[in-house]
Amino acid sequence: MSLGLTALELARIQFAFTVSFHIIFPATSIGLACFLALLEWKWLRTQNPVYRDLFKYWIKIFAIAFGMGVVSGVVMSYQFGTNWSEFSRIAGSITGPLLTYEVLSAFFLEAGFLGIMLFGWGRVSPKAHFFATLMVAVGTCISMFWILSSNSWMQTPQGFSIVDGLIVPTDWWAIVFNPSFAYRFAHMATAAFLVSSLLVVATAAWHLFKGRRDELVKKSFSLGLWMVLATSTLQVVLGDLHGLNTLKHQPAKLAAIEGHWETNHDHGMPLLLFALPDMENERNNFEVGIPNVGSIVLTHSLERKVTGLKDFPAADRPNVPIVFWSFRVMVGLGVLMLCMSLLALWLRKTGHLYDSSWFHRFAIIMGPSGYIALLAGWVTTEVGRQPWLVYGVLRTNEGLSHSVSADQVGISLIIFVLVYTVVFGTGIYYMFKIMHTGPVFLQEPATDLPDRFKTARRPLSAVDESIEHEDVETTKPTQKQHKENPHD
Template sequence: MSLGLTALELARIQFAFTVSFHIIFPATSIGLACFLALLEWKWLRTQNPVYKDLFKYWIKIFAVAFAMGVVSGIVMAYQFGTNWSEFSRIAGSVTGPLLTYEVLSAFFLEAGFLGIMLFGWGRVNPKAHFFATLMVAIGTCISMFWILSSNSWMQTPQGFAIENGIIVPMDWWAIVFNPSFPYRLAHMATAAFLVSSLLVVGTAAWHLLKGRRDELVKKSFSMGLWMVLVTSCLQVVIGDQHGLNTLEHQPSKLAAIEGHWETNHDHGMPLLLFALPDMENEQNNLEIGVPNLGSLILTHSVDGKVTGLKDFAPEDRPNVPIVFWSFRVMVGLGMLMVLMSFTALWLRKTGKLYESSGFHRFATIMGPTGYIALLAGWITTEVGRQPWVVYGILRTKDGLSMTVTADQVGISLIIFVLVYTIVFGAGIYYMLRLIKAGPTAIDSLENLTAGVGHFKTPMRPLSAVDEAIDVTQASSQENNLDHKENRHD
């Protein structure tokens, strides 16, 4: 069952598969938790029922994403003890405490207030409920803080010594706030807000395309677009600074990102828009680029020197084609997000934001691009770190468990693929059905007799999603809401 691959290759594929599934759910829950806190704050300030109805709709999607994120995260963590026990033995004295701090400071906070957030309507004071929502949102951000600190330390390790082949922590301040951490934290936080805001925008755009013009859909569309505008423009600045940090601390990764083979000594480095990197012949085929622009961006000089891949031993280079193209997928989608944001600004000014079907179609297509860009970014940073699991200190092959075999990893990988496809496929399908149903105005006592925040709600997390979704029900909701008052922002 090794599929013709080595244990190392299979273990890397397995971890990449599980982490790719996992990362989309925390990114969704981080952004949606903050969005829910904003909605509830605006409802407390204005008493506008639109914000409360939107809260009760998006908390259902948040609950599903949060539950799947917890499950996928636990499974992923087990691999440190199965496939990567040597990494845990050598570097566990650093990564172990960081992950423990995440559990103690973030997971307990989220778990403690999650029940009040999901089921507290009608049971606690509105301000107490908002406090619980705020604590969950803060908890997701604290969790991101510790996870990114651990990952960033693996990228730019600091504050340690090596004793008898074991990495020993010496300076926790240097470990936690390692050189790449501030940039990675800002980059990931902004990405999480982009992912969730694009989800909100894409959902609202789909319902606008279907003819809904009620305040719930329009408010979602407007709020989501404002967030995409802020975060997409901010991400351009953060990404630029992150690139400069990578040039300083991970030059081989930066060279792979740029497809830069020869160190330029007497001329500027071009910014390649398209190329087919050839690792065997150490060159690019079919290059299309802008002369000197790469040096200008990275060194602020048209002829600034940037170290090329040939200055690194072949065994110390990452997979150049994967890093080169995953980075361009991420950046290309980011530019489309900026384009969408400024197009939305123009449509606001002309009063056509809610009537332009072409833009609504574009926004619907852009809905899932946040996830694609997120995965492309993680592929860039993780593949770009290779062949190191702790950059410059511990090679990936040396972190593999010594006793694990290719057959064992192959069998577990097949099981993971089958189980993930069924379990998470069903969860994602249910989220899509919730999105298709859309938000509903709750304006009668019949609608309030059951569901989130009421005494008949079962005390289980996924019970926050309180209804079966079918196409007929969703269509009926759309027709019933078309007659409601339309108010522009």
């Protein structure tokens, strides 16, 4: 069952598959956790039931994403012992503690407060519940901190020495805060907020497109678009800073991103918009670019040279076509996100934000763009690091387990694909059903009812509403819909 591929190729495909499946769920839960904290803070401050009802709606989607993220993360980590045991043996004294810190500081914090966040509404005081929500949001960000620190160290390793063929830590401060960490952490955090805000916007846009105009939908649409505007604008700045850092510490990756083969000594470097990189002949078969703009973007200068791919040994170059095009997918979608948020600003000013069906259709289409851009960005990062597991220190083929065979990895990869399709496909389907139903106005039960604080014996018995009806318009609201807020 090797599918005609080597064990190394299959192990890389398997890890790419599992990590790609995994990353979409933490990105969703990181952004939604912070969004939920914002909604609950607004509820406590204003007592506007809209914020409370939106919180109770989006926490369902957050819970599903969080659960699937935990499960997929556990499965992914086992590959360090099965397919990549040599990597664990050689570099485990650094990556092992970093991942342990993530469990001790973030996972335990999230697990300790998640139950209160999910089931504590009405059972603890409002301030205590908000504190739990805040701790879960902080925990997701701490988890991201340690994961990005570990991955960034693999990109720009610092603070270590080689002893008897093993990588040994010598300076933990340099390891954790390695040269690329700050840029990658900020870039990933902003991407997570973009992913979740686009999800919120697309869900609200769907219901606006279907004719809903109540305050729940409009408030979701408005808050999500403000977040898209802030994060897409910030990502332009962060992307530029991250690019300068990559040019300094990973010049081969940067050259592959730009499809840049010849070092420019006496002229500016063009910004390639389209190209067909040919690794065998070390050139681009066809390219469309803007003269000198590449040098301005990458070096902020017209004359500063950028090292070309030909100056690196062929064995040290990443897969240029994949890196070149994945980067352009990410950037292209980022430009569309920024354009969407600017269009939203114009529609706000003209008073047509909630009745422009063409824009609602555009926002629906843009819903998955955050996930696609996120995955494209990770492809650029990880494929661009090749052929290194630890950049410049440990090659990818040196980290593969000695005893694993192509047939073993191939069979496990097929099993992964089948199980992931069923398990996570079901979870994603359930999330879509909730988003299709949309938020509804809720009525708080009287505090003196004896059933208020009862807990169901079976978890699903606690669900007090159905998501099987086809349209939210068939559900009668239990509370008079609120008047439109002219400031939305």
